């Protein structure tokens with residue numbers, strides 16, 4: 001990929017472009033929605049993995065950061081973050097020294113209790129780390145991934161937490177990612193269903209504990225209910241096809257990241273090949289089978305990827321010529337960022353900065 005130059009026209013491709021004004025607007029808008037509802041924001045950094053973005057989220061008013069892994073949390077420390085929630089099932093005592101070192105550098109470290117058996121392992125991790133941790137009990141509200149299915153399991157977890165000198169119950173969380181598949185007209189009703197489920201499990205254990213749902217589709221709706229204390233959206237400050245086209249929770253014009261690519265061949269009418277494939281876009285596609293799409297009004301989509309090629313089809317594909325350079329909005333932004341070392345920050349056609357993807361590959 002190219003080094004930053006003064007203008008986009010000087011760049012070689014493929015390269016990931018980040019619109020500075022749009023990303024800062026998206027950060028501010030989510031923060032304002034949370035502030036207006038009296039809800040705290042703990043954005044999930046799994047989408048951006050960048051200290052530069054975390055810094056802006058914290059400066060805008062985010063109370064803490066959510067991370068998927070210990071490695072992500074470690075990579076975010078230079079942002080000045082003081083509160084982190086690792087929303088993953090920690091089970092291995094070998095991580096104890098890293099966990100202790102992380103806790104030492106924070107005012108608050110929260111971890112997840114995702115089942116009674118996992119909590120038994122977590123108790124041992126905390127014991128080995130000799131550090132005090134707040135524990136968020138995970139509730140499955142329909143995704144079918146981690147989290148208790150029944151209140152009885154939550155009560156077992158709460159008892160294990162109470163018996164541990166290192167652990168303290170800090171609330172109940174869920175990731176309601178299944179709502180990406182909900183019809184936009186049904187989102188409000190589904191949010192209430194998710195909350196009812198989360199609150200029912202919480203109430204069976206301790207009605208005074210806070211509720212922490214987390215998803216970019218639902219974050220503003222959740223905050224507005226007045227029933228939650230924290231939201232943890234991740235993808236909202238960038239956007240993608242999932243948020244702007246499928247779920248329609250943000251306009252396409254607010255999507256802040258685009259992949260800049262070149263048309264490298266036109267092997268037959270109705271088909272153009274570009275210089276970016278699954279190593280740039282990943283293998284994630286929209287429910288309509290689209291890996292990325294143009295947003296300049298032309299009907300052109302990436303409908304297939306090999307490692308180094310993207311296949312463009314659509315009504316307007318024959319308007320493209322070899323050497324044309326185009327911007328594409330990806331289907332799912334999280335893996336796209338994890339596949340690049342840095343993004344180029346733009347203002348209009350100017351390249352104004354280059355931000356490192358600090359937690360790239362930090363899946364440890």
Ligand SMILES: Cc1ncc(COP(=O)(O)O)c(C=O)c1O
Pocket residue numbers: 044046066087174175177214215216217232233234235236
């Ligand atoms: C536990 C957890 N919290 C929050 C999020 C953020 O949700 P979104 O990707 O909708 O922004 C995710 C995303 O996968 C997640 O797994």
